[in-house]
Amino acid sequence: MTGQPYPEPAASPTATEAGREPSLRPARPRWRETLGLLARNPTAAGAATVLVLVALVAVFDQQLAPEGPNEISVEDRLQPPSTEHWFGTDDLGRDVLSRIILGASVSLRVGFTAVGIALVVGTLIGLLAGYYGKWVDDVLMRFMDVIFAFPAVLLAIAVLAVRGPGPTNTAIAIAVVYVPIFARVTRASVLGVREEVYVRASRSVGASDLRLLTRHILPNAAPPIIVQTSISLAFAVLAEAALSFLGLGTQPPNPSWGLMLAEGRGYIELAWWIAFFPGMAIFLVVLCFNLLGDGLRDVLDPRQRTAMGGGR
Template identity: 50%
Template sequence: MSPWKDAWNNFRKNKTALVGLCIVLFFILLAIFSPIIAPQGINEQDLSKRLQAPSADHWFGTDDFGRDILSRVIHGARISLWVGFFAVVGSATVGSLLGIIAGYYGRWVDTIISRMFDIMLAFPSILLAIAVVAALGPSLRNALIAIAIINIPNFGRLIRSRVLSVKQEEYVMAARAIGMSDMRILFSHVLPNSMAPIIVQGTLAIATAIIEAAALGFLGLGAQPPEPEWGKMLSDARTFMLQAPWTMIFPGLAIMLTVLGFNLMGDGMRDALDPKMKN
């Protein structure tokens, strides 16, 4: 049995992880088919129906412009998952590359890269993201870039520690002995044997990225009107929190469930890919 098939067999035995996987798949399908599923247009306004409570016509109620909250929450899944996925792909790519170089070559290269990671980690992540977006300008794209930047050290330090262990293995030493180039060793031997922690960290990082995107949207630094981003929806609804609590409840639930799904799935993947967790 291949290691990945073995990991899948271990994963599916974890009921909690399967619940997380189902939640994630639900929101992914929601994002893919949002134009079909959404009952109304995301920007269709009817001021005569503003701040209506949930009903048969509007299952999640309406906002202060009379827009259907259910439709906006459904479309918001596409935005949040898009930001979370591509921000993590960017940070994992750059962080893993820097971590591999630092761990494999060591010495002054490792010192410079590690100190750079330490400096970035010295700042609270959300404050660093705010600083990046403030420098680039508020927009969804710039929020994605900011989230990718602040997560680079997490992947870099993780892969560095893994490379420090892998490069001492006999097959890596044998590859050096026969004259294999450093690039070929890194991408043929070191990186493939360091993928498991990257996958687990990436899954958990998507949940963090969704929260960070919502936080930037709440502060007005992420998605701009009329984009139906969940954090922005929470920000717009805070004025009507007591008058129309449903305007905050449903976007908040969407964030909570999505993050919960990725966290449960990430924990299950960690247990499935960690040899120490196997019976």
């Protein structure tokens, strides 16, 4: 019997291949390309550079500060900016520049600690609510709605009223305010990812929930969370300054930008520099975090990324 030979049967997958997850998940984020696109955005790159410099100042504050934060010199009190005291002195003769440098570590430490706590707790809540849905989603998000219903400043003040003032308690108070925000952002992002093809394919071959959440869902739901982190850092620094200004955050004589604003408001006409320079430090850091967040949003948005990359 003539004719075309029968095609050879396809080789059956081995046991190892059968148990392997299908390679349908998207490629890992191209961090090098992302950083390259971010560097091509002059506003975001400039903001990131300023923030890195401020962070270095906060880390090496003891070495960079010309004087100690609480070195009082009565004869030098209320001195205007000069070559000896670049930012002038306050009502106790303390060097304003030194206190701003040393206050950077306090303000940034509180801001990063608060956002770090809110990021971990809020992201975990959002992951569980978005992935499992149903009653888990209802219980967790209704609890977040209760917290979110309180005005942010009043909620932070209430937490500090219970725990007492201080940098650590200030970080906790700010974190409580931002947990619902991170939970909402994470949940919304997870809802858009959990039914993707690569997630359903991994689930069909028996991948555990923990593996799905950590290896597939969270990395692909991360861009909005990263942008929210940058924006939250800006408001956390601002919130720390506001609480210290009200006397509920960092306590004297420790240096803090918000506390320095409070100390200088009584001398605004006589010695404007006492409040002006810490106010400018707050303004600069908050502005740079917001500009960096805008740049990250553009770079991590797929449509904006394609346009910035020349349509690739």
